[in-house]
Amino acid sequence: MLYTFYGNDTKLVREKASTLIASLLAKKPEALHIRITESEWTNSTLTETIESQGLFSDKLIVQFDNLLGTAACESIIESISNIQNSQNIFVFVESALDAKSKKILEKYSEKIQEHLSSESEEKAPTLFALADAFGRRDKKMLWVEFQKAVLRGTASEEIHGMIFWQLKSMCIASKTNSVESGLKPFVYTKSKQYSKNFTEQELSAVSGKLVSMYHDAHRGLVDFKSALEIFVLEI
Numbered sequence: 001m002l003y004t005f006y007g008n009d010t011k012l013v014r015e016k017a018s019t020l021i022a023s024l025l026a027k028k029p030e031a032l033h034i035r036i037t038e039s040e041w042t043n044s045t046l047t048e049t050i051e052s053q054g055l056f057s058d059k060l061i062v063q064f065d066n067l068l069g070t071a072a073c074e075s076i077i078e079s080i081s082n083i084q085n086s087q088n089i090f091v092f093v094e095s096a097l098d099a100k101s102k103k104i105l106e107k108y109s110e111k112i113q114e115h116l117s118s119e120s121e122e123k124a125p126t127l128f129a130l131a132d133a134f135g136r137r138d139k140k141m142l143w144v145e146f147q148k149a150v151l152r153g154t155a156s157e158e159i160h161g162m163i164f165w166q167l168k169s170m171c172i173a174s175k176t177n178s179v180e181s182g183l184k185p186f187v188y189t190k191s192k193q194y195s196k197n198f199t200e201q202e203l204s205a206v207s208g209k210l211v212s213m214y215h216d217a218h219r220g221l222v223d224f225k226s227a228l229e230i231f232v233l234e235i
Contacts, residue, residue: 001090002083002091003017003089003092003110003112004111004112004113005091005115006092006093006095006102006114006115007116008095008117008162008165009116010095010157010158011161016113016115017091017093021033021063021091025061031060032059032061033060033061034061036063036065036067038066038070038072038207038208039212041071049086049090050082060088062089062090062091064091065093066093066211068098069095069168069171069207077104080104080108081108083108092105095168096165096168096183098176098181127149129141129145130149131162131163134163134166135190135194136197139232142235143232143233146159146228146232156224156225156228159228164207164210167206169183169188169191170194170195170198172191173192174192209231210231213227
């Protein structure tokens, strides 16, 4: 069984996914919840999560976190029927989906929900301006928009999520046409142009930095805001 939550409103996407996982754990408290990100993915991860059992339970609740924009995507999509039929439960959390992945997940998911930020929200223009500055690789404007977001009290998770959404959109746009991407035409056009400001290696390196930053911040190893500030200055 699998569930999918996606969209650029990363805060709401994660809230909905967390609510579902909490509900599943309440029904089966002995189940083990594991979270897999790009930095934790290995060639054996898919087989292990599909076939493995918890130490004290016959079920795992596996959260695949922003993996469909990485090298893991092809293996996951090819094994989607095995994921659906696994005795374990899978929860996909994605900030963006290309058209192919979306179509497949709509077919195989028990539930699929998209959550998008509203540009009418007071904070949205600042965050979209920040994402655009990142895409343009405009360090000065990125710094300005980052400081505006901080002064407005925007959570570090939201700032990080918006930058990561823009990065994933750029990665998707750089490898697909507008139909295949699953992105809105305006987002696709901008992301396609922005992707030319980075080499493929740089996009991969930036992705790795953002993933590591997120985990280090939530493990208490770094201050999230400070890590984002360093990232902005080094882009």
